[in-house]
Amino acid sequence: MNNLAAFQRDIEGIACLTSDGELRSRARDYYWYSPVLDAQLRDCRADIVVLPATEDEVLRVAAAVARHRLKVTVRGGGTGNYGQAVPLQGGVVLDMTLLNRVLEIGPGFVRVQAGACLEAVLNTVRAEGQQLMIYPSTMSIATVGGFIAGGSAGIGSVRHGILRESGTMRSLRVVTLEEQPRVLTLKGKDVELVHHAWGTNGIMIEAELALVPAVDWLQCVALFPSYPEVIRFGSAVQASGIDVFLLSAVDRRFGPYYRDFGARFDGSADAIFTMVNPSDRARFTELVQKHGGTLSMCMTPQEAQAAGLPPVHECAYNHTTLRALKVDRGWTYLQMVVPVDRAPELVAQQIERYGDEMLMHHEFARLAGQPRLSGLVLLQYLDEERLDEVQQELRQDGCHVMNAHVYVLEKSGRKEMGDEEIRFKHSTDPLGLMNPGKILSLS
Numbered sequence: 001m002n003n004l005a006a007f008q009r010d011i012e013g014i015a016c017l018t019s020d021g022e023l024r025s026r027a028r029d030y031y032w033y034s035p036v037l038d039a040q041l042r043d044c045r046a047d048i049v050v051l052p053a054t055e056d057e058v059l060r061v062a063a064a065v066a067r068h069r070l071k072v073t074v075r076g077g078g079t080g081n082y083g084q085a086v087p088l089q090g091g092v093v094l095d096m097t098l099l100n101r102v103l104e105i106g107p108g109f110v111r112v113q114a115g116a117c118l119e120a121v122l123n124t125v126r127a128e129g130q131q132l133m134i135y136p137s138t139m140s141i142a143t144v145g146g147f148i149a150g151g152s153a154g155i156g157s158v159r160h161g162i163l164r165e166s167g168t169m170r171s172l173r174v175v176t177l178e179e180q181p182r183v184l185t186l187k188g189k190d191v192e193l194v195h196h197a198w199g200t201n202g203i204m205i206e207a208e209l210a211l212v213p214a215v216d217w218l219q220c221v222a223l224f225p226s227y228p229e230v231i232r233f234g235s236a237v238q239a240s241g242i243d244v245f246l247l248s249a250v251d252r253r254f255g256p257y258y259r260d261f262g263a264r265f266d267g268s269a270d271a272i273f274t275m276v277n278p279s280d281r282a283r284f285t286e287l288v289q290k291h292g293g294t295l296s297m298c299m300t301p302q303e304a305q306a307a308g309l310p311p312v313h314e315c316a317y318n319h320t321t322l323r324a325l326k327v328d329r330g331w332t333y334l335q336m337v338v339p340v341d342r343a344p345e346l347v348a349q350q351i352e353r354y355g356d357e358m359l360m361h362h363e364f365a366r367l368a369g370q371p372r373l374s375g376l377v378l379l380q381y382l383d384e385e386r387l388d389e390v391q392q393e394l395r396q397d398g399c400h401v402m403n404a405h406v407y408v409l410e411k412s413g414r415k416e417m418g419d420e421e422i423r424f425k426h427s428t429d430p431l432g433l434m435n436p437g438k439i440l441s442l443s
């Protein structure tokens with residue numbers, strides 16, 4: 001009996017998928033945003049997909065994987081952009097989406113299973129007058145575990161900071177990959193070991209997330225005569241203390257990809273897409289006018305839905321890229337942090353330099369209490385050489401470029417693999433079975 005057959009015997013009774021279609025589709029994520037990754041990863045497939053529904057089943061799977069020395073790639077909603085959830089060496093894809101219960105809600109916190117869909121969690125805590133501090137724009141598909149292990153910032157980061165520093169992740173429970181798996185509880189700084197580690201150092205089964213009082217955020221779009229004006233306005237909003245939950249600058253040339261917004265964003269002006277606290281509506285409107293802008297949309301979520309519009313958060317972060325890619329697969333994207341103090345001038349120079357090769361899109365956030373501006377710009381894809389050349393030019397501009405076209409953790413520029421991280425990796429996955437090939441320093 002081969003290892004896979006012996007593994008299947010050991011996990012009898014736990015849901016599995018083995019059809020060719022499932023083995024291929026659950027080995028994919030949104031890596032196809034990058035033509036480079038698409039060519040490298042499109043043929044990857046799982047040997048089996050396993051869907052544990054309880055903590056005990058996760059422990060049984062972890063023990064059986066270790067016993068039979070199979071590779072394992074944990075999967076949530078499969079919305080990562082860098083092939084994080086792609087099994088490079090086949091083996092088991094461990095789909096966590098049946099582990100999806102909300103376990104406890106208290107004042108200021110929720111305890112959930114890691115496979116829970118973020119939107120479902122948000123709706124549950126909203127019914128109690130609370131809300132999540134941050135969620136990705138993919139929250140209708142993405143899971144709690146996938147966001148913690150694969151994400152970095154999102155809707156709410158302009159108010160609460162990026163995920164790592166926001167205080168959102170209060171504690172995690174993680175299963176080690178050993179013949180006798182242990183369950184670790186991580187709190188405080190230790191949570192960061194698993195955050196953005198791409199499922200290489202344990203299977204997250206549960207998370208406690210901090211909550212804040214719920215707000216019925218207004219869905220707003222404001223238009224400005226130029227893109228640098230949008231950037232100036234965004235900085236002014238941050239400096240004003242107006243309570244916003246999203247602040248996303250979008251170049252007018254995205255207009256053809258936003259036809260559902262009609263005159264609210266039709267390509268004749270550059271835009272900020274934002275979520276504003278109703279209590280700050282008047283101050284926000286005044287600031288738009290002061291900056292020479294026009295408020296083209298300001299609706300409650302219910303009004304936006306009745307008007308057939310998507311939530312504003314689905315016009316931000318990598319949903320902006322998705323809108324363009326749905327119409328024109330010639331685009332790819334670049335990720336960077338832009339020096340905030342000279343952003344309007346720098347972005348103006350970049351618009352001049354790249355012309356129609358690049359479309360601008362920036363997200364305002366906070367880091368250590370200070371404003372942070374991330375660029376998620378579109379680039380017409382020519383070839384890898386041009387991609388590298390443009391990224392190099394952006395670095396020379398003083399931008400911190402995070403390479404979105406690599407599937408190796410350290411090269412993505414977001415996670416350091418220091419001694420502590422490597423020690424933790426060896427203790428949680430001593431056989432090196434978890435998501436192999438994603439950590440350069442171990443390959």
Ligand SMILES: Cc1cc2nc3c(=O)[nH]c(=O)nc-3n(C[C@H](O)[C@H](O)[C@H](O)COP(=O)(O)OP(=O)(O)OC[C@H]3O[C@@H](n4cnc5c(N)ncnc54)[C@H](O)[C@@H]3O)c2cc1C
Nearest residue numbers: 076077078079080084137143145146147150151152199204
């Ligand atoms: C249109 C679009 C918009 C996006 N917007 C954002 C955004 O606003 N902010 C942001 O940060 N990202 C964003 N992303 C990237 C992605 O959505 C986020 O990283 C998301 O949170 C991933 O969640 P998921 O459940 O889909 O995870 P997956 O893609 O399934 O997994 C992501 C990583 O986490 C690991 N993992 C999953 N579950 C577990 C677990 N239980 N234990 C251990 N490891 C686990 C996987 O192995 C993988 O390495 C976006 C992507 C797209 C395509």
